[in-house]
Each structure stands twice: as structure tokens, then as C-alpha cells.
Amino acid sequence: MKAISKLKWMMPPSLSRHCSHTPIASRNAANHPPSSLLDDFTRFCYQRDLPRAIRAMDAMQRLGLQADAVTYSELIKCCLSRRAIAEAKLVRNHIFSGGYDPKTFLVNNLINMYVKFNLLEEAQALFDQMPVRNVVSWTTMISAYSNVKLNDKALDLMVLMLRDGVRPNMFTYSSVLRACDSLVSLGQLHCSIIKAGLDSDVFVRSALIDIYAKWGELRCALCVFGEMVTGDSVVWNSIIGAFAQNNDGDGALNLFKRMKRAGFQADQPTLTSVLRACTGLALLELGAQVHVHVLKYDQDLILNNALLDMYCKCGSLEDAKSVFDRMVEKDVISWSTMIAGLAQNGYSREALKLFELMKVSGTKPNYITILGVLFACSHAGLVEDGWYHFRSMKNVYGIDPGREHYGCMIDLLGRAGKLDEAIRLIEEMEYEPDAIIWRPLLDACRVHRNMDVAEYAAKQVLNLDPEDAGTYILLSNIYANSQRWEDVAVVRKNMRERGVRKEPGCSWVEVTKQIHAFILGDSSHPQIVEINRQLNLLIHKLREVGYVPDTSFVLRDLEGEQKEDSIRYHSEKLAIAFGLMSLSKGKTIRIRKNLRICGDCHIFAKLTAKVENRNIVIRDPIRYHHFQDGICSCGDYW
DNA sequence: TTAGGGTTAG
Numbered sequence: 188m189k190a191i192s193k194l195k196w197m198m199p200p201s202l203s204r205h206c207s208h209t210p211i212a213s214r215n216a217a218n219h220p221p222s223s224l225l226d227d228f229t230r231f232c233y234q235r236d237l238p239r240a241i242r243a244m245d246a247m248q249r250l251g252l253q254a255d256a257v258t259y260s261e262l263i264k265c266c267l268s269r270r271a272i273a274e275a276k277l278v279r280n281h282i283f284s285g286g287y288d289p290k291t292f293l294v295n296n297l298i299n300m301y302v303k304f305n306l307l308e309e310a311q312a313l314f315d316q317m318p319v320r321n322v323v324s325w326t327t328m329i330s331a332y333s334n335v336k337l338n339d340k341a342l343d344l345m346v347l348m349l350r351d352g353v354r355p356n357m358f359t360y361s362s363v364l365r366a367c368d369s370l371v372s373l374g375q376l377h378c379s380i381i382k383a384g385l386d387s388d389v390f391v392r393s394a395l396i397d398i399y400a401k402w403g404e405l406r407c408a409l410c411v412f413g414e415m416v417t418g419d420s421v422v423w424n425s426i427i428g429a430f431a432q433n434n435d436g437d438g439a440l441n442l443f444k445r446m447k448r449a450g451f452q453a454d455q456p457t458l459t460s461v462l463r464a465c466t467g468l469a470l471l472e473l474g475a476q477v478h479v480h481v482l483k484y485d486q487d488l489i490l491n492n493a494l495l496d497m498y499c500k501c502g503s504l505e506d507a508k509s510v511f512d513r514m515v516e517k518d519v520i521s522w523s524t525m526i527a528g529l530a531q532n533g534y535s536r537e538a539l540k541l542f543e544l545m546k547v548s549g550t551k552p553n554y555i556t557i558l559g560v561l562f563a564c565s566h567a568g569l570v571e572d573g574w575y576h577f578r579s580m581k582n583v584y585g586i587d588p589g590r591e592h593y594g595c596m597i598d599l600l601g602r603a604g605k606l607d608e609a610i611r612l613i614e615e616m617e618y619e620p621d622a623i624i625w626r627p628l629l630d631a632c633r634v635h636r637n638m639d640v641a642e643y644a645a646k647q648v649l650n651l652d653p654e655d656a657g658t659y660i661l662l663s664n665i666y667a668n669s670q671r672w673e674d675v676a677v678v679r680k681n682m683r684e685r686g687v688r689k690e691p692g693c694s695w696v697e698v699t700k701q702i703h704a705f706i707l708g709d710s711s712h713p714q715i716v717e718i719n720r721q722l723n724l725l726i727h728k729l730r731e732v733g734y735v736p737d738t739s740f741v742l743r744d745l746e747g748e749q750k751e752d753s754i755r756y757h758s759e760k761l762a763i764a765f766g767l768m769s770l771s772k773g774k775t776i777r778i779r780k781n782l783r784i785c786g787d788c789h790i791f792a793k794l795t796a797k798v799e800n801r802n803i804v805i806r807d808p809i810r811y812h813h814f815q816d817g818i819c820s821c822g823d824y825w
Numbered sequence: 826t827t828a829g830g831g832t833t834a835g
Binding site: 256257260291292293294296299302321322324325326327328329330331357359361364365389391392394396397419420421422424425426428431432454455456457459460462487488490491492494495499518519521522524526527528554556557 | 826827828829831832833834835
């Protein structure tokens with residue numbers, strides 16, 4: 188007791204309150220006055236002097252001395268900030284030595300430390316040994332499992348916690364929501380949250396919005412958002428992100444406007460979601476406007492990646508390259524985005540060169556990077572390169588080829604007319620073939636007129652997905668190309684009977700930051716009469732330079748818009764005519780389509796680009812076509 | 826006296 192009173196006396200007043208505990212009596216205090224040792228230890232902990240604190244702790248252990256729980260907490264913080272795992276283990280051993288029974292909050296601190304070091308098993312072992320677990324102990328473990336997506340473990344722990352009679356709080360709910368694995372359990376959790384009166388907590392609210400968005404339940408997300416009385420920027424970001432991630436760019440942009448009206452400043456996550464919305468809608472002008480705000484966060488990696496993707500997907504490769512070159516920090520996403528962007532925009536060889544640079548830079552490619560590389564090969568007919576990269580993904584990078592990589596290879600071989608080789612690859616594959624495999628094969632059969640394989644592949648796709656309108660159309664077009672009209676009729680009948688409807692072709696064009704939509708056969712655009720007049724004039728002009736509408740595309744029309752008289756009014760033709768009359772000379776006409784471009788529109792766009800001296804970019808769901816001076820960046824290979 | 830939120834590539 189004497190030692191303690193001396194210790195308190197020697198400590199600065201700010202620290203003395205932490206030493207209310209009685210240290211275990213010294214076993215051999217002759218040469219080491221315990222009071223000064225404890226004093227030193229406490230001081231080193233508060234000074235965050237880890238090496239000296241550890242040395243003092245060693246000496247204390249030899250004397251059987253222990254300090255106050257708050258002091259140990261300081262030491263744990265110090266280990267955490269220095270990522271000193273070995274020292275952290277010494278601290279743990281010391282805390283549990285000498286039969287000392289540490290306070291619950293101290294063990295919670297230790298568990299949290301192990302979690303932060305990604306040593307989940309050690310955290311779980313400590314948790315299991317605890318005689319008493321409080322809400323923080325449970326929440327720390329639940330949150331740890333949620334973070335590493337061990338959702339079952341997180342949910343199991345929640346059940347055990349309830350059985351143990353510990354009531355979850357807002358921390359627990361905001362953690363466990365991320366682990367929610369079904370809409371049913373989400374509904375149950377949401378009910379409990381309301382019952383406990385925790386639904387007004389902003390953390391819980393943003394977690395609810397995120398998880399509803401993850402399950403595609405935007406209406407529920409919006410309800411949770413709408414109940415918010417006091418504003419919160421993260422909750423705004425959650426709801427904007429929810430719409431952006433569910434491909435509702437319009438919804439995201441409208442919410443963004445509301446956020447600004449409500450007086451909130453856009454930060455990195457806001458701008459990232461807004462860029463994603465622009466990317467989805469191909470709104471280059473708006474995206475470029477957002478770029479100005481991005482400059483404030485000059486070297487934010489995620490934001491720059493989103494910007495890069497926006498420029499790639501809006502077909503503005505110059506801007507994308509400039510962003511990419513200026514990025515000081517690049518990660519695997521930056522490289523993958525640029526590689527895929529180049530490939531989709533018709534710059535396959537540049538994409539492959541960039542892949543080489545990526546390897547030199549030391550960034551390890553991943554599953555998605557290789558998909559971009561194989562996409563580049565398949566869209567440029569680079570069979571040898573494709574095989575080389577396909578083989579090296581496993582041998583060099585240790586990435587197992589997934590179905591999608593096989594799909595790319597089959598696409599590559601199929602386009603190059605190597606149907607036998609494609610089929611051999613399917614046979615060699617360790618996966619059961621599915622639509623990802625059969626579709627590219629089917630497409631290759633259409634191009635290379637292989638009826639037998641086409642029929643087989645189409646039937647396989649329809650077995651797996653009987654409502655896939657694209658495949659019915661493809662099959663019927665393949666029959667039509669071979670004049671097998673009875674088979675065409677059977678396919679159409681099947682479609683009708685199964686209630687399968689094809690999506691109508693739609694094109695969007697951005698004019699002065701406004702989106703104008705054109706749907707085949709829809710005359711709701713206020714300027715439709717003038718647009719049709721322009722289109723007819725244009726067709727007349729093109730005919731003079733040799734344009735002949737290719738009606739064979741009516742038959743092999745990829746995914747819709749197949750009416751014989753409709754080819755003239757395909758949505759992209761209307762969009763091009765509108766672009767020509769609305770955008771000033773020299774401005775690129777940028778069009779986004781929901782279906783793949785048909786061959787006739789492709790020729791039409793090439794000739795228009797030449798005759799009108801206008802750049803046209805058309806983005807379809809798979810790739811991009813840059814029309815300039817009578818040629819297309821895809822090299823007519825798509 | 827410890828535990829919880831939003832953003833990027835196919």
C-alpha cells in the first residue's frame with residue numbers, strides 16, 4: 188500500500204486517476220522499487236513510447252506487477268497505431284499473467300486489436316474465454332465477421348447474443364445489417380430496429396439504405412431515407428449511391444440535386460456516385476462538369492478511377508488517357524478500367540500494350556484485368572495473343588480461368604471462324620457450360636452460318652433461360668438466313684406461347700446536358716416531324732454516294748427492331764438525324780443504345796460520318812463504335 | 826471505456 192501511495196504521489200495529476208488499482212504485490216522488490224517501475228510504465232504508455240513501455244512491462248512481469256486497465260488500453264492503442272503485432276501478443280500475455288482478471292472493457296480492447304490485425308481466430312479465442320460479455324464484446328465480433336463477409340458467422344453470433352440476454356444497440360444493428368443474407372432476415376431485423384427505437388440513428392439508417400439497395404429494393408431504401416428528419420451527409424450519400432449502383436442514373440442525379448438544395452456539400456463518395464450515374468447514362472457533358480469538382484480531391488484514388496471509367500464509357504478516350512496519366516497512385520482497378528476502356532473503344536492493341544506496362548509497373552493483374560485483355564484479343568481477332576494470355580493467367584498469375592474467361596475465348600475463336608476449336612475448349616472446360624459459354628458460340632454460328640451447332644447452342648441457352656428474348660431472335664434469324672421459314676415460324680410461336688417479349692430498341696443522345704430518347708416506332712419526340720424529314724434527306728444524300736439499305740439485316744436483326752419496313756427508322760438513325768440538326772458543327776454526336784447496333788445502321792453511321800464530316804460515337808451494351816471519315820474504330824468486327 | 830456509416834473496374 189505504501190508503494191501505491193508513493194506511485195500516486197510521483198505521477199502527474201492527470202495520470203494519477205488511472206492508478207486506482209492495487210498492483211499485485213511484488214515478489215522481489217529489493218532491487219526494483221515497484222512504484223518507480225509502474226510509474227515509468229505508465230509514463231511510457233501515455234507517451235506512446237512502445238519499446239520502453241515493453242521493456243518496463245517485462246520488468247514488471249518478472250516482479251509480478253500489474254498496472255491499471257486504462258494504462259493497458261493506452262498501450263494497446265499504441266500497438267495498433269504502429270501495427271506492432273509481436274508486441275501486442277506480449278501485452279496480451281502480460282495482462283493475463285499472474286492470475287489477474289482483466290476488466291471486460293480491457294478484453295474488448297484486446298479483441299478489437301486482434302480484429303484490426305486480421306487475426307480473427309485469436310479474437311474469437313479471447314471472446315470465447317470471457318466470463319462476461321457485454322454488448323461491445325458481441326458487437327466487436329459481429330462487426331469483424333460482417334467486414335470479412337463471413338455473414339453466417341455474424342448472424343449466428345447475433346442469435347447467440349440475444350439468447351445470452353444481451354440487447355443489441357445501434358452499433359450492433361449497423362454492423363449486422365451488412366451481413367444480412369436475405370430479404371426475410373432483413374425485414375425481421377428492420378422490425379427489431381423499429382421496436383427498439385433505433386431507426387433514427389444515422390448509422391443504422393445508412394446501413395439500412397445500403398442493404399436494401401444491395402437487394403435491389405430501392406423503394407424500401409427510399410422509405411428509410413424519407414423518414415430522416417435531421418439531415419446527414421452520409422445518409423444522402425447512401426441513397427445517391429443506392430440509385431447509382433442500381434443503374435438508376437436519373438434517380439441518383441435527381442437526389443444529388445435535392446442534396447445540394449438541402450445545403451449539403453458533395454464530397455468524394457457523393458461525386459463518385461454522381462460520376463457512376465453519368466457513366467451509366469453516357470452523360471459526357473455532365474460528367475466533365477463533375478470533373479471540375481473532382482479537382483478539389485486531386486489524388487483521391489477511388490474518385491479518379493470513377494472519373495476514368497466515366498470518360499472511357501462515354502467514349503472520350505483522350506480525356507480518359509489524360510486522367511490516367513495524371514494519376515499519381517494507380518491500383519489494379521485503374522489499370523483494368525483503362526485496359527477494358529481501350530478495348531471496348533476499339534483500341535485493342537493499345538489495350539494489350541497497356542497490359543504490358545501494367546506488369547512492368549508491378550501491379551498484379553486480377554480476374555477482371557484478364558477479362559479486359561481477352562476482350563481486347565477477341566475484338567481484334569488476335570487468336571494467338573488470346574491463347575497466350577489465357578494460358579498465362581493460371582501459369583503466371585495463379586488466377587483460375589472462370590466461366591467468363593472461357594466465354595471470351597469462345598467468342599475469340601468463334602469470331603475468327605474457329606468453331607471446332609471453340610467446341611473443343613467447351614469440352615475441355617471443368618465447368619458445366621451455361622449461357623455465358625453458349626451465347627458467344629451461337630453468335631459465331633450466326634456469322635459463320637453453321638446451322639447445326641447454332642441450333643444446338645440455342646437450345647442449350649433456352650433450356651437454361653427459357654425467357655431469353657435475344658436467343659429466340661438470334662435463332663429465328665439464323666433460320667431466316669437459310670430460308671427455313673417453317674422453323675422461323677416455330678420459334679416465333681414458342682416465343683408467343685411463353686409470353687417472351689423483346690425489348691424495343693432505344694437510343695439516347697445528349698444535347699446541351701439534356702437526354703433525348705428515341706424508340707423505334709415512337710413518335711412522341713416534339714420535333715419528330717422535323718427529325719423524320721432530316722432523316723429522309725440524309726438517306727437521300729447517302730444513296731447518292733452508294734448507300735443501299737441492307738435489308739438482310741432485317742432478317743438477322745440481332746435483338747429486335749426486325750420489322751421489314753422499320754430499318755429506316757431504327758432508333759440510332761433517328762438519334763443521328765436529331766444530333767445533326769441540334770448539335771453545332773464539329774461537335775461529336777454521342778449515342779447510347781440498349782441493344783447492339785445492326786449492320787445497316789453501322790454502314791449508315793459510317794457514311795453519315797463521311798458525308799456530313801461529323802464524328803459519331805455509338806455505345807451499345809457490349810462495345811463502342813467511333814465513326815470518323817467513313818470508317819469505324821471496331822474495324823467492322825463486332 | 827471498448828464496437829457502427831457512404832465511393833471505383835468485367
